[in-house]
Amino acid sequence: MYPQEVLEQLKKYIPPSKIKTNEPMKDHTSFKIGGPADIMVFPSSIEEIVATVEICKQNSCPYFIMGNGTNLLVSDSGYRGVIVKTAANMKDCSIDGERVYGQAGILLSTLSKNVIEAGLEGFEFAHGIPGTLGGAVAMNAGAYGGEIKDVLKWARLLTPEGDIKTYSNSRLKLGYRSSLVQAEGLIVLDCELVFKKGDRKQIDERIREYTQLRKSKQPLHLPSAGSIFKRPEGYYAGKLIEQAGLRGKRIGDAQVSELHCGFIVNVGNATAQDVISLINYVKDEVRDKFGVELQPEIKVVGDMGRIKV
Numbered sequence: 001m002y003p004q005e006v007l008e009q010l011k012k013y014i015p016p017s018k019i020k021t022n023e024p025m026k027d028h029t030s031f032k033i034g035g036p037a038d039i040m041v042f043p044s045s046i047e048e049i050v051a052t053v054e055i056c057k058q059n060s061c062p063y064f065i066m067g068n069g070t071n072l073l074v075s076d077s078g079y080r081g082v083i084v085k086t087a088a089n090m091k092d093c094s095i096d097g098e099r100v101y102g103q104a105g106i107l108l109s110t111l112s113k114n115v116i117e118a119g120l121e122g123f124e125f126a127h128g129i130p131g132t133l134g135g136a137v138a139m140n141a142g143a144y145g146g147e148i149k150d151v152l153k154w155a156r157l158l159t160p161e162g163d164i165k166t167y168s169n170s171r172l173k174l175g176y177r178s179s180l181v182q183a184e185g186l187i188v189l190d191c192e193l194v195f196k197k198g199d200r201k202q203i204d205e206r207i208r209e210y211t212q213l214r215k216s217k218q219p220l221h222l223p224s225a226g227s228i229f230k231r232p233e234g235y236y237a238g239k240l241i242e243q244a245g246l247r248g249k250r251i252g253d254a255q256v257s258e259l260h261c262g263f264i265v266n267v268g269n270a271t272a273q274d275v276i277s278l279i280n281y282v283k284d285e286v287r288d289k290f291g292v293e294l295q296p297e298i299k300v301v302g303d304m305g306r307i308k309v
């Protein structure tokens, strides 16, 4: 069986403390959903990521790169292969004037604190997004009129062919929750962001305002993966779902949030199947009522059986 061979080979390059087997993915996702991953690796260097991916490829073993698991829905049966989680150990950052360097696994909240303390403005939008820098580049994460595309200078990437390359912002084709990283299966290793000197009082004021908005409008007290659908052109997904009469709609322990209909929340022990069934139900209702096709923003990991998002 490949996991055992893969495990033996991984142990030659990666300390055992950074490898887990049969690891429950619900402990690594903001949804608190997901069965066991065969193997989970917590690399602390670019070399360890490269070695892990190389070993997986040599053994035809599936692998998946994750940040902080805040945009993921992982199958109830888990993942047959290797999950590479950057959020634990790949979190170096440094600031030189207006230039900010960060490794893929640093949390946006931590990075934004450092950026603010350096008196730099332009990263306030990212403060409340619970993911990592690598995940934010992959998703071109954004909020309150800002997005990663506005501040990214370059990203260093591992290509599917095993090369390490540095791509400029424009080459990464950052669009609305899309990027070349997703399209080509690139792995973000580290990045440089650029900001401007700003007025500390105004920066703090904007952070307060955005934090307040999030607290009042988002169900932060319940597990979720943020907005479940992308914003359809000309509409807001949450508004359409609300107008379709689906506020609070529940399948199993997955529920359309009472507070923000664009979120699906886990109100107890929701399964991935509960969430998928609810997504499909919402999609059908919104399509029937308004003729709008909602597209999921979340990424589905592992085998979901016959049910398709």
Ligand SMILES: Cc1cc2nc3c(=O)[nH]c(=O)nc-3n(C[C@H](O)[C@H](O)[C@H](O)COP(=O)(O)OP(=O)(O)OC[C@H]3O[C@@H](n4cnc5c(N)ncnc54)[C@H](O)[C@@H]3O)c2cc1C
Binding pocket: 030, 064, 065, 066, 067, 068, 069, 070, 071, 072, 086, 104, 128, 129, 130, 131, 132, 133, 134, 135, 136, 137, 138, 139, 140, 141, 142, 143, 181, 186, 187, 188, 189, 218, 220, 224, 225, 226, 227, 299
């Ligand atoms: C309460 C809440 C609020 C949220 N608010 C926002 C918001 O305002 N704006 C917003 O845009 N999002 C928001 N999100 C969604 C989520 O936080 C973002 O999509 C975030 O960018 C995901 O980062 P992550 O590290 O958690 O990635 P993960 O969820 O771990 O992965 C997401 C995708 O990124 C890929 N990925 C992760 N790391 C890398 C890497 N190093 N290299 C290549 N690919 C990688 C994964 O393969 C996967 O396809 C919210 C989520 C929650 C739970």
